[in-house]
Amino acid sequence: MLFGVMMFSSSKEEFFFCSIFLALFFFASTASAVEIPEIPFDYLSDDDNFSALLLDEFPSSERSFAILADWEMSGDDSASAISIWRSLLRSDNYEMRNWAALWLGIIDTALAENFPEDVPWGIFWSAIKNRYKTPYNSLGMLKTLQGDTIPDVLILLAQYWRGLIFADFKRADSALAQWNEILKNYPMNILSGEIYYRSGLLHFLGGEYTSAESSFAQALDFYKVSSRKSVHWWADEAAYLKMLSFLREEKFDSAEVELSHLERISPQSKYISTAEAILSAYRDNSAVFGDEIPSSFRADLMMKNGWAMFDAKKYRQAYIYFLDAYNAQNSQDALLMAAECAYNSKDYFTADSLYNLITDFELKKYAVWGRGWCQARMKKYGLARQLWESLLGDSTFEDDVSFAIARSYYFQWSLNDAIENLGEYLSKHRKHRRQAMALLFFAQINAGDTATAIETAKKYLDKYPSGRTSEQIALSVANAMFARKNYSALLNWVDMTDKNFSGTILDSLVLLSERAKYHLGDYDDPLEILNGMFERRGESPLAISLALDMGNELLASNRWNDAIYAYSKAQAVSLPGDSEWCEATLGILRAQFGIGDTISAFLTLNDLVSDGEQPWIARGQIFVGNWIWKNIGDMERALMLYQNARRDAKSSAVMDSAVLAIGKLYFSAMMFSEAAASVSERWKTLEKSSPVSYDYAMLIAQSIWEEGLQDSAVFFAVAIADSIFGGCDYLVSVGKMALSQGRPELSEKVMDKIKEIGCQDVPASFLLQMGDAMVQLERISDACSLFALVAEQHPDDSLGETARKRLKIFSIKEDKK
Numbered sequence: 001m002l003f004g005v006m007m008f009s010s011s012k013e014e015f016f017f018c019s020i021f022l023a024l025f026f027f028a029s030t031a032s033a034v035e036i037p038e039i040p041f042d043y044l045s046d047d048d049n050f051s052a053l054l055l056d057e058f059p060s061s062e063r064s065f066a067i068l069a070d071w072e073m074s075g076d077d078s079a080s081a082i083s084i085w086r087s088l089l090r091s092d093n094y095e096m097r098n099w100a101a102l103w104l105g106i107i108d109t110a111l112a113e114n115f116p117e118d119v120p121w122g123i124f125w126s127a128i129k130n131r132y133k134t135p136y137n138s139l140g141m142l143k144t145l146q147g148d149t150i151p152d153v154l155i156l157l158a159q160y161w162r163g164l165i166f167a168d169f170k171r172a173d174s175a176l177a178q179w180n181e182i183l184k185n186y187p188m189n190i191l192s193g194e195i196y197y198r199s200g201l202l203h204f205l206g207g208e209y210t211s212a213e214s215s216f217a218q219a220l221d222f223y224k225v226s227s228r229k230s231v232h233w234w235a236d237e238a239a240y241l242k243m244l245s246f247l248r249e250e251k252f253d254s255a256e257v258e259l260s261h262l263e264r265i266s267p268q269s270k271y272i273s274t275a276e277a278i279l280s281a282y283r284d285n286s287a288v289f290g291d292e293i294p295s296s297f298r299a300d301l302m303m304k305n306g307w308a309m310f311d312a313k314k315y316r317q318a319y320i321y322f323l324d325a326y327n328a329q330n331s332q333d334a335l336l337m338a339a340e341c342a343y344n345s346k347d348y349f350t351a352d353s354l355y356n357l358i359t360d361f362e363l364k365k366y367a368v369w370g371r372g373w374c375q376a377r378m379k380k381y382g383l384a385r386q387l388w389e390s391l392l393g394d395s396t397f398e399d400d401v402s403f404a405i406a407r408s409y410y411f412q413w414s415l416n417d418a419i420e421n422l423g424e425y426l427s428k429h430r431k432h433r434r435q436a437m438a439l440l441f442f443a444q445i446n447a448g449d450t451a452t453a454i455e456t457a458k459k460y461l462d463k464y465p466s467g468r469t470s471e472q473i474a475l476s477v478a479n480a481m482f483a484r485k486n487y488s489a490l491l492n493w494v495d496m497t498d499k500n501f502s503g504t505i506l507d508s509l510v511l512l513s514e515r516a517k518y519h520l521g522d523y524d525d526p527l528e529i530l531n532g533m534f535e536r537r538g539e540s541p542l543a544i545s546l547a548l549d550m551g552n553e554l555l556a557s558n559r560w561n562d563a564i565y566a567y568s569k570a571q572a573v574s575l576p577g578d579s580e581w582c583e584a585t586l587g588i589l590r591a592q593f594g595i596g597d598t599i600s601a602f603l604t605l606n607d608l609v610s611d612g613e614q615p616w617i618a619r620g621q622i623f624v625g626n627w628i629w630k631n632i633g634d635m636e637r638a639l640m641l642y643q644n645a646r647r648d649a650k651s652s653a654v655m656d657s658a659v660l661a662i663g664k665l666y667f668s669a670m671m672f673s674e675a676a677a678s679v680s681e682r683w684k685t686l687e688k689s690s691p692v693s694y695d696y697a698m699l700i701a702q703s704i705w706e707e708g709l710q711d712s713a714v715f716f717a718v719a720i721a722d723s724i725f726g727g728c729d730y731l732v733s734v735g736k737m738a739l740s741q742g743r744p745e746l747s748e749k750v751m752d753k754i755k756e757i758g759c760q761d762v763p764a765s766f767l768l769q770m771g772d773a774m775v776q777l778e779r780i781s782d783a784c785s786l787f788a789l790v791a792e793q794h795p796d797d798s799l800g801e802t803a804r805k806r807l808k809i810f811s812i813k814e815d816k817k
Contacts, residue, residue, distance in 0.1 A: 193222035216242035236266035299329035332360040415447040471505035487516035507542035560594040582616030615654040618645035676703035728759035744773035
């Protein structure tokens with residue numbers, strides 16, 4: 001059945017109702033055009049009398065045949081009626097052809113090979129019959145059915161069917177325009193509910209859920225007041241889809257109300273169990289579903305979970321959800337997002353593979369764009385450009401692709417190509433103009449074209465005077481000018497740009513300009529650079545850092561007073577207790593001892609202890625303890641400072657400095673037993689792989705040796721050498737001790753350990769001495785091996801010559817044996 005009102009009918013009763021409705025509507029619209037003969041009522045009780053009367057009194061009247069056909073149809077003799085209407089299709093009478101076309105179309109469009117296309121109903125049914133074969137022709141035919149001469153019912157049906165055909169073409173806007181026109185001109189017609197439903201369905205499929213909710217609500221309002229609810233097959237589906245629309249917008253309470261509405265208007269609806277399962281899954285944001293949830297909604301829920309993870313930058317979890325969504329419904333959108341997740345997880349190979357699976361025409365372009373970036377991240381820039389070039393000419397991607405291609409040359413460090421392509425991009429495009437200008441500058445500056453780069457920088461800063469990239473460009477130009485010794489240009493550059501910047505960038509620009517003044521001869525002393533910096537940026541971190549660095553350099557050069565001046569600059573603008581204040585105060589203390597101002601130095605130490613923080617306090621105490629022991633020899637006072645430092649130290653590095661200072665103090669006082677004992681406790685817990693383990697091990701071995709326990713010292717050294725930091729250097733030092741005391745048998749143990757752990761780069765002079773020790777122990781073969789190694793390492797100097805002479809002597813003796 002192809003008539004619009006009846007195509008969804010589920011029973012003959014519904015079909016008959018719709019047919020009668022249409023016939024009555026038609027007659028009401030055309031009563032003036034069709035004359036119906038008056039027939040005596042008593043004849044109507046007998047079929048034979050009625051037929052005889054018509055044939056006797058109107059033997060040649062087509063109207064009588066039409067009435068007879070209608071009578072036969074009402075008497076359920078459809079075969080006779082169809083035969084009559086078929087014959088009337090060939091009538092010369094316009095109204096008869098139109099009437100016959102109407103009824104043959106109502107019964108079945110297949111009953112007429114060709115409907116007459118010169119009458120309205122013939123045009124309508126011909127268009128409907130051929131809508132799949134020639135849809136565009138059908139649209140054109142249906143469009144002609146309008147105007148004052150066309151019955152309202154036919155105008156309505158023609159527009160309704162034009163909407164259906166547009167919907168088949170996925171032209172939702174055109175379909176909605178047709179249906180909205182019907183609702184405007186015929187607000188309450190028998191198709192209003194269905195039109196609202198179909199409009200809602202198009203909105204739903206297009207993701208316009210708010211509009212879908214409104215259309216479904218109007219459809220259900222129509223259903224509510226309809227007296228023929230059984231005809232409206234779409235009612236439960238409208239309620240179901242309305243509920244789903246609420247869910248898509250996460251209006252869970254409204255969705256629950258609509259589910260109750262569905263259960264109320266259609267208790268036996270096949271959608272109820274599915275709706276309940278879907279609502280529960282959405283409320284719980286579940287990722288585990290039963291079979292009752294359709295794949296499209298499994299995919300949707302997976303997509304929602306995926307987006308939540310993606311927005312949280314949890315790309316690996318998002319990847320799993322999107323991939324599950326793809327598997328649930330073969331969603332190309334989900335596949336694209338899975339590829340995006342792999343890309344953001346830096347799994348570029350997997351991302352490229354997923355992008356390559358996308359077949360949707362529009363999404364494939366985005367996939368090609370993504371594949372290009374995958375190749376670029378894998379440093380396959382040529383392949384990346386090939387992919388991107390396939391998108392050139394597409395207005396959506398033209399600008400982005402052109403910039404990506406230009407930028408890829410910069411990533412590849414093909415600077416000349418980058419300069420050429422970035423320049424071309426800037427001449428044709430605008431979207432990425434700011435980034436392109438910045439990259440052009442960096443390409444030029446790195447390619448050595450400083451003059452052109454500066455011109456590009458001026459243009460960039462004129463257009464974009466502030467921002468992080470602007471700061472980087474301004475500082476890069478200043479550094480380039482300083483490197484090229486263009487000091488005057490640098491001063492002009494800073495004067496021109498400093499008003500646009502603040503913070504560390506401005507600090508750096510000002511410092512460069514102050515250094516430029518020194519090179520131009522405006523300053524005679526480097527300290528004037530410091531003064532200029534403090535005048536212009538006195539409280540900036542860079543000014544403080546400059547003062548500390550300069551103080552350290554001056555201290556190392558024994559320029560004590562200048563060092564105090566520099567440190568005092570930093571101290572004055574720092575808060576007591578800050579690391580900068582502590583470092584400056586310790587520097588002042590050291591410089592004061594350097595000039596011999598011990599009274600001021602001890603006062604400074606008191607300030608450091610009272611206002612400073614660790615580790616600076618301990619470092620100050622250790623420094624002063626060293627000075628006291630070296631210059632005054634007051635062991636007790638020095639020891640007290642070391643012990644205070646060890647007690648209060650909060651870092652293992654400072655504690656080790658204090659412990660070693662105590663041990664070295666005892667050692668230098670020739671209190672060797674106390675020296676070893678003072679570090680033994682810390683030695684037990686010390687991480688032997690740390691660099692300071694060498695200092696501990698050396699102090700212990702030397703203390704044991706000086707106590708006269710030389711065998712024990714060597715035994716200790718050999719036992720720990722392969723576990724401490726710098727074990728080979730340590731063995732060489734202990735070996736030298738044994739060699740210096742003429743103990744070849746102890747040297748032998750050290751040398752054997754050196755060979756055992758495979759030490760490399762052992763000093764040649766040490767090896768030569770060890771060779772001599774082996775000779776004393778009559779280990780001639782080992783001695784010759786050591787001499788040969790020295791000769792090989794030093795072919796052209798005196799060490800090598802000595803080794804070759806000894807090798808010659810002792811190899812002969814070895815041969816004689």
